[in-house]
Amino acid sequence: xxxxxxxxxxxxxxxxxxxxxxxxxxxxxxxxxxxxxxxxxxxxxxxxxxxxxxxxxxxxxxxxxxxxxxxxxxxxxxxxxxxxxxxxxxxxxxxxxxxxxxxxxxxxxxxxxxxxxxxxxxxxxxxxxxxxxxxxxxxxxxxxxxxxxxxxxxxxxxxxxxxxxx
DNA sequence: GAATAGATCCGC
DNA sequence: CGGATCTATTCA
Numbered sequence: 001x002x003x004x005x006x007x008x009x010x011x012x013x014x015x016x017x018x019x020x021x022x023x024x025x026x027x028x029x030x031x032x033x034x035x036x037x038x039x040x041x042x043x044x045x046x047x048x049x050x051x052x053x054x055x056x057x058x059x060x061x062x063x064x065x066x067x068x069x070x071x072x073x074x075x076x077x078x079x080x081x082x083x084x085x086x087x088x089x090x091x092x093x094x095x096x097x098x099x100x101x102x103x104x105x106x107x108x109x110x111x112x113x114x115x116x117x118x119x120x121x122x123x124x125x126x127x128x129x130x131x132x133x134x135x136x137x138x139x140x141x142x143x144x145x146x147x148x149x150x151x152x153x154x155x156x157x158x159x160x161x162x163x164x165x166x
Numbered sequence: 167g168a169a170t171a172g173a174t175c176c177g178c
Numbered sequence: 179c180g181g182a183t184c185t186a187t188t189c190a
Contacts, residue, residue, distance in 0.1 A: 038173070047173065049186090057186060075184030077174050094173055111174050154173055 001137040006129050008136075009065035013039045013084045013091040017164045020082070020093060022142035027117045028133045032107065033140065036097035036165040038152050040081070042090060047158030050090030061090035066129040070114070070121055077111025080119055082128065082136075096153070097165070142166060 004023065009016060017039040025032040040048040049071075050058040060069045061083055069081035069092050081092040097108045100116060107113045114120075128135050146166055151159045 040173070049173080052187080055186075071173090071186095072184060074172065074174050074182080076182065079173060081173085096173085109174070152173070156172090 003129065004136045004138070006064075006066050009082060009084050009129070010086065011065075011084065013041045013093060014162065016082075016084045017093045017162065018147060020095070020136075021147060021164055021166050022140040024137050024139040025095070025098070025117070026133075026135050026137060027119065030100070030117050031102060032095075032098040032100055032113065032117060034095060034098045035106075036095075036108070037163070038094040038096055039084075039162040039164075040092050040094060041085075041162070045158050045160070047152065047155040048090065048092075051158075054090075058090060060125050061092050062088055063125075066127060068123055068126045068128055068134065070119055070124040072121060073111070078114035078119055078121065079110040080114050080117075096163070 017037040020034050020037050023034050043051050045051055050061045054062055064087055065084050067083045069083055070078055073079050080095045083092045085091045096110050099106050107116050126134050148165050149161050150163045151161055152163045
């Protein structure tokens with residue numbers, strides 16, 4: 001199984017969000033097949049954390065693609081994102097749900113997904129292109145007609161059609 | 167330094 | 179539908 005390379009992430013965010021469906025996240029021996037993602041694109045996207053500009057929190061998104069962006073939300077849950085596109089263009093894809101082939105269970109929601117894998121803010125800013133414990137590989141083939149595109153969930157502004165799911 | 171909103175989940 | 183519970187950002 002070959003890791004996905006920088007080329008995969010360094011591309012249009014909406015396309016990456018779509019391409020991530022069916023891919024496998026490897027995290028210290030655990031695996032998740034992605035079946036739901038959301039794109040957060042640039043400073044013109046009001047729902048994107050980086051819309052307010054460069055801060056200590058959002059600087060990851062301004063960096064190179066293929067890096068993890070993990071943050072704590074509502075004081076309880078971690079959310080896993082992968083940074084996309086070129087440097088100085090803040091964009092990322094939120095992993096909202098997946099399927100765990102080890103425990104045979106579906107995982108809905110970014111908070112539960114991180115809890116399942118054991119992801120915390122310690123795993124923020126990890127280069128997943130060159131890491132041996134945390135990376136992605138090709139997974140199942142997803143037919144384009146199997147992909148649903150809807151508006152994003154849990155946000156109050158920027159309700160674009162940026163959510164991809166199988 | 168205080169207030170507040172937030173890419174959520176769970177239990178009632 | 180409200181509570182849990184922390185962080186980044188904004189305002190005084």
